[in-house]
Amino acid sequence: AQSVTQLGSHVSVSEGALVLLRCNYSSSVPPYLFWYVQYPNQGLQLLLKYTSAATLVKGINGFEAEFKKSETSFHLTKPSAHMSDAAEYFCAVSDRGGADGLTFGKGTHLIIQP
Amino acid sequence: DVKVTQSSRYLVKRTGEKVFLECVQDMDHENMFWYRQDPGLGLRLIYFSYDVKMKEKGDIPEGYSVSREKKERFSLILESASTNQTSMYLCASFTSVLSSYNSPLHFGNGTRLTVT
Numbered sequence: 001a002q003s004v005t006q007l008g009s010h011v012s013v014s015e016g017a018l019v020l021l022r023c024n025y026s027s028s029v030p031p032y033l034f035w036y037v038q039y040p041n042q043g044l045q046l047l048l049k050y051t052s053a054a055t056l057v058k059g060i061n062g063f064e065a066e067f068k069k070s071e072t073s074f075h076l077t078k079p080s081a082h083m084s085d086a087a088e089y090f091c092a093v094s095d096r097g098g099a100d101g102l103t104f105g106k107g108t109h110l111i112i113q114p
Numbered sequence: 115d116v117k118v119t120q121s122s123r124y125l126v127k128r129t130g131e132k133v134f135l136e137c138v139q140d141m142d143h144e145n146m147f148w149y150r151q152d153p154g155l156g157l158r159l160i161y162f163s164y165d166v167k168m169k170e171k172g173d174i175p176e177g178y179s180v181s182r183e184k185k186e187r188f189s190l191i192l193e194s195a196s197t198n199q200t201s202m203y204l205c206a207s208f209t210s211v212l213s214s215y216n217s218p219l220h221f222g223n224g225t226r227l228t229v230t
Binding site for chain 2: 009034036041042043044045046049090098099100101102103104105106107
């Protein structure tokens with residue numbers, strides 16, 4: 001069965017600092033991997049997705065993620081944090097692109113310190 | 115833009131009540147999903163549907179049922195609500211049409227249900 005593990009339920013960074021949110025996956029087949037963001041009182045919004053076309057994936061709002069098969073990782077980064085990045089971030093995996101739904105990690109709450 | 119609409123943002127129900135959570139999407143998507151979201155547990159899949167009148171159990175279907183009589187509408191039913199079903203419920207839709215195979219799940223804004 002596929003699964004994802006997000007390391008750190010809370011991550012705190014200073015405004016302007018590098019953001020690094022960690023995600024490791026487990027899948028028996030080449031996975032589809034996703035990062036979603038959830039702002040307070042809203043649903044989830046897609047940040048980016050990996051579908052084997054390129055290992056470095058660029059998403060919205062300056063975020064990007066790198067697929068590393070050898071490390072079974074798909075960490076999310078942003079070079080310079082902004083106050084508006086404060087939100088909950090979810091990593092998710094699917095072996096069918098999403099047709100059977102996605103398996104989500106437990107989420108990482110990103111806190112931006114002024 | 116895909117829109118997934120959940121009819122209620124907040125609901126308060128009593129233990130034992132029958133509860134209906136409604137979700138409508140406007141993009142003719144084949145697949146629809148119900149998740150519940152709890153702090154520290156992430157999102158967990160309750161039920162999903164490939165098509166009208168089709169339903170499949172997700173990871174935590176116990177205590178829930180679903181109905182999909184029309185393609186655009188997917189209802190989650192709590193036959194007899196219990197306090198451990200207090201949660202945020204998120205509906206999502208997805209198309210598996212080949213040209214949109216890599217499209218993401220589109221989520222509604224959620225219904226926060228409190229069972230007292």
